[in-house]
Amino acid sequence: MSAVYDAIVIGGGQAGLASGYHLKRKGLRFVVLEANDQAAGSWPRYYDSLKLFSPARFSSLPGMSLPGSPNGYPLKQEVIRYLRDYTSRFQLPVKTNQRVTEVRKNGDLFTIATSTGEVYRTKSVISATGAFHNPYTPDIKGREDFKGRILHSSEYRNPEPFIGQRVVVVGRGNSAIQIGVELAEVSRTSLAVLRPVQFVKQKVWGQDLHFWIKLVGFDTFPFWRFGKKVPVSGSVIDLGQYEEKLAAGKPDQFPMFTSFYADGVVWQNGTKEPVDAVIFATGYRPSLTYLGSTGALDAEGRPLQVAGVSSTVPGLYYVGLEGQRSFASATLRGVGPDARFVVKRLLRHITQ
Template structure:
């Protein structure tokens, strides 16, 4: 191994380093992949841009809770312990779990190391970082989507004088107490943040279509089962069940259910533009606003893979399972159903991470 030293938490490397597999991203997907590669005896490193363990969970809003009980929110090999007093663990509990998981299995995470690009290089992959280069026979991209928030091109957005935030910027309702707040988005983030703000602000919740709440008894465990059933149906050539989206868009976690049942989560249709002091609907109706929170989703964070020129429709990289069709040495984990059913969830990443690790080990040893 080439000499390296640590300074301010970063690895300063004097030349290329070598390993069999580089995992880009040290969140839940990267850790799950590392667990399986370790069990298969594969040499690997995990490069994580964050200075501390926990992935995107350490940046979530204060009231965020999982959709599932701890027992159904575990990574491979290590059950998540229950959180005292909480049926559904909060984000801080998840951060603690991921930190413990990383240490328990002694996963070789280097942080903070930001990957700048993955390149083809003489039959291998060269991973360029802000701390030097790694050469590997295979790579796993596990960067998720939190780092690439999506903002829709709504007319007048640049003229609005109030605060504009995305889901990634929101922390708690105290920051907006007494203000007029517009929350945009009919998914889980929009519903949870709207519920969070419903008591202490003048709230307007705006959705593209009427919100669809899942039945109250549906949680993350049931959603994973539905996603798995859809995968099996497609693999067996049966009719597409529609998966999770056939049931609804919003999991009625306790805070959402409470606000909904109190009549505080009444959605308005999407407005057509913003103006200096608020939002305007197609019929000319106006609502003043001090802040707009865009809970409008994310796009996969794949800029580091641009040198490989693999992008397909909608910005996705076409895959067979987790393996990129245009680069057999690259696997993708945790970006959504296109890289495995429910693969962006804690419990859902287990199977695709095992499959990716197994395929990589087979290729390396053949």
């Protein structure tokens, strides 16, 4: 019979590592199960030029600061190295290549099965896989007829494959703007948006925007305590003259197209335009199918939870959900406080 853990963390990205840090501080027996061959979450799959939208001093996991200038904006590879070093420094028990396929609740214990055939037993579970494993692409009329290339921003790496092409990027968030601006240097690129892009300044009165967000308490304001949904910002942080470049038409922006046709897209005014590629920067949806048999999810597959504590399955917790407890949840700067809160609740559960 396999040993029984106090807790098992599913997912070895930033949310899972922050959870592991707090579990270790409490002296609990736990393991982190990571589906891939390294504990870096979704970061290796992001586009090459990605950099954080918040400076390093506001973007660290608990117990260890991001290296480099506190006021710098770390790049993708710097974050990946940081996550590797974090795992090593705190000697977190991460098991890689352990993709969880099913979680079952048997009495007071959970049984967790992985794709390799391993089976684990535990008193509690922290689901830390977040929402970045299930890219969302809207179903648009004529898509099956389009002969060009359609991809999600999660599949985009760099502009090289699109040199000289006609490209449409769907979306108006930070990733859509970063990708669109980068592509506009080598291709004819437009943004397709439901509403015009709105910007906020990176620096206000000489300080990064996140300094003021943190100072006034908005970043960690506990909306959940008042039964309120955490608001989602509809503005883009202007890290690199993005507003100026959009104003110059590099890229330009148009109201969202209505449909595809064989060679391109049909804009709202009825104009057909040939297009080589369409990139959807349209976000993600939860992918927690491994919890399907536990009763933890609603009809649309979303977790039934309050502040990271399951509403229907005692002993089940979450870290890394967008808007879980605050505006910062699901970010590098937000998963630490969320993990601390969840581990306190978890400790009460396993010791009662």
